[in-house]
Amino acid sequence: MAYTDAWPSAWINQGTTTGTGSSLTSNAVWTYWCTTTSSSNATTMTINYPANQIWTTWCTAPTMSVTTANVTWTQWVETEEQKKERKAREAEWRAQEAERNRLWQEQETLRVKAAHEANERAEKLLLEHLADEERERYQRSGYFLIRGQSGKLYKIKKGTHGNVFLLDEETKKEKVSYCVQPSGVPVADANLAQALYLKHAEADFLKAANARQLN
């Protein structure tokens, strides 16, 4: 096989292009890797390794065994000692991750529990402020009816956004929906606040609300 087949001329600018031997000149690319080759066929790439060439920073012997500590190859091949250290580090990372997961799970459980308790407390407060019939309606159907300060009839559904409706007196159909709520409180608190505003401060409720006419 010719050298030029395996090693383009851009890499080697001189050499025997046929036969089994080669003598590369010092300014060929390949010679930055190895300055001499054996006399065997080039495709076998049996190489002598001068001490100060690039190839020797990868390995110092043709068998590719690593004999020095500070060469590139040692970044790829770890010693038993290094392997042990890596395993230990990985085990520590896994333990830290497991601990983080455990803490997150613990906090999440507490958060869910606190949210559940907050909802229960808020619902208790809301139910205390509803007439018997409306309390039953809220528990059964998830909404209650309320007369505003003006005497108009409103429906408040469990929820926080777009959950208040002005009802038609006769048909009880929803005519207008309102989106207005206090922030940072459980749903039942929001519903109680909506009811209190409608009963005692209807104008402020309507002023703050985004209203949408329904068909």
Added chain:
Amino acid sequence: MASHELEVMGGPAKDEVKKSVLAVMDHTGDTKIMWDADNEAEVEVAKKTFDSLRKKGYSAFKTNKKGEAGERITEFDPQAERLIMAPQLQGG
């Protein structure tokens, strides 16, 4: 007066005083502050809370414990049976 109403039979013990309640809506559901209208220190704590929340934009509603009556108030009423403070409404 509400804070001194005692149940004669089947209710709270004789030395138990019925207190007024200020329920402040918050992320926990609500935080309750109780006071006895005859106890100046308790009234002061409730009033300070009331005034502080009013400054933050909370609205105060006076109701009774059955939630039947009510009105919006702007000044603390130590004789109120129950006050509920709700954060300001925001259009969504």
